[in-house]
Amino acid sequence: MSNSGNYEAVAADIKKLLHQPEYDDGSAGPVLVRLAWHSAGTYDAETDTGGSNGAGMRYEAEGGDPANAGLQHARTFLEPVKEKHPWLTYADLWTLAGIIAIKEMDGPTIPWKPGRTDYVDDSKLPPRGRLPDGAQGADHVRFIFYRMGFNDQEIVALSGAHNLGRTHKDRSGFHGPWVPNPTRFSNQYFRLMVELEWKPKTLDNGVKQFVHYDEDLDEELMMLPSDLALIQDKEFAPWVKKYAADKELFYRDFSAAFAKLVELGIKRDESGKIVNADNVKGGYIS
Ligand code: HEM
Numbered sequence: 001m002s003n004s005g006n007y008e009a010v011a012a013d014i015k016k017l018l019h020q021p022e023y024d025d026g027s028a029g030p031v032l033v034r035l036a037w038h039s040a041g042t043y044d045a046e047t048d049t050g051g052s053n054g055a056g057m058r059y060e061a062e063g064g065d066p067a068n069a070g071l072q073h074a075r076t077f078l079e080p081v082k083e084k085h086p087w088l089t090y091a092d093l094w095t096l097a098g099i100i101a102i103k104e105m106d107g108p109t110i111p112w113k114p115g116r117t118d119y120v121d122d123s124k125l126p127p128r129g130r131l132p133d134g135a136q137g138a139d140h141v142r143f144i145f146y147r148m149g150f151n152d153q154e155i156v157a158l159s160g161a162h163n164l165g166r167t168h169k170d171r172s173g174f175h176g177p178w179v180p181n182p183t184r185f186s187n188q189y190f191r192l193m194v195e196l197e198w199k200p201k202t203l204d205n206g207v208k209q210f211v212h213y214d215e216d217l218d219e220e221l222m223m224l225p226s227d228l229a230l231i232q233d234k235e236f237a238p239w240v241k242k243y244a245a246d247k248e249l250f251y252r253d254f255s256a257a258f259a260k261l262v263e264l265g266i267k268r269d270e271s272g273k274i275v276n277a278d279n280v281k282g283g284y285i286s
Pocket of ligand 1 (some may be wrong): 132164
């Protein structure tokens with residue numbers, strides 16, 4: 001058991017579990033990033049509900065949402081860290097793991113603060129249906145992210161996370177990675193979106209996506225309809241082009257937007273202590 005509040009020890013243990021030779025492309029990193037994002041991406045600014053506080057995916061109502069299919073792998077990877085550091089809340093662990101994974105995969109440093117708490121029952125979970133649908137276009141993407149309080153530039157920056165990982169037929173129905181090296185963070189997703197020709201393809205399960213056959217890889221790279229909406233939309237497209245051309249700018253903007261994402265719905269006092277945590281176990285860790 002580790003000392004309460006020793007986040008350095010937690011971070012070290014998260015780093016150690018990223019290498020998973022038997023899993024996907026050999027890294028737990030991408031699915032940990034998706035766990036962090038889905039834990040926070042339920043936020044609704046108008047009703048001030050959802051968000052990363054609470055770790056609601058431990059309950060069937062949220063964890064069993066088809067939009068969260070596959071994220072049990074991420075939660076299982078992290079379970080030994082929780083067992084070793086029982087003072088840490090799941091809500092903090094999930095958000096921190098995403099941030100550590102991004103950094104370890106060559107991504108930007110993202111500021112992170114602890115203090116999230118875990119719901120003790122499922123009475124405050126956000127309703128299903130708050131996460132984006134990859135089959136849809138720019139209007140839907142705006143509807144989802146404006147609800148959280150993001151603007152067009154932040155939407156495009158956050159979407160750059162699709163430089164990581166892959167889509168799975170048995171999870172979302174889509175198939176394949178976005179880039180040739182999906183365990184390394186970069187701005188390649190934007191570069192490929194701009195540079196390559198993307199052809200529509202209907203998979204044998206009826207799901208429609210866009211593909212580009214990569215000869216070196218002998219594999220098809222993919223884009224979701226919601227990804228290509230970014231280059232088709234006249235407000236989003238300039239940001240796609242900027243991030244494709246300027247990796248530093250993308251890293252800076254991604255870091256700011258992801259830090260904002262994992263703080264959605266969390267109110268802190270001047271010392272950083274979370275002040276709106278109720279119906280929860282854990283509390284602030286000093
Ligand atoms: C994977 C949709 C935004 C990070 C996926 C998958 C879908 C999807 C369908 C594949 C799931 C699977 O089959 O395993 C979307 C849509 C978005 C969006 C429609 C917005 C319009 C984001 C954001 C982030 C993110 C904002 C993080 C900042 C990831 C990562 C994966 C992923 C890292 C790979 C997971 C893995 O390899 O297991 N996304 N996503 N996505 N998404 Fe998104």
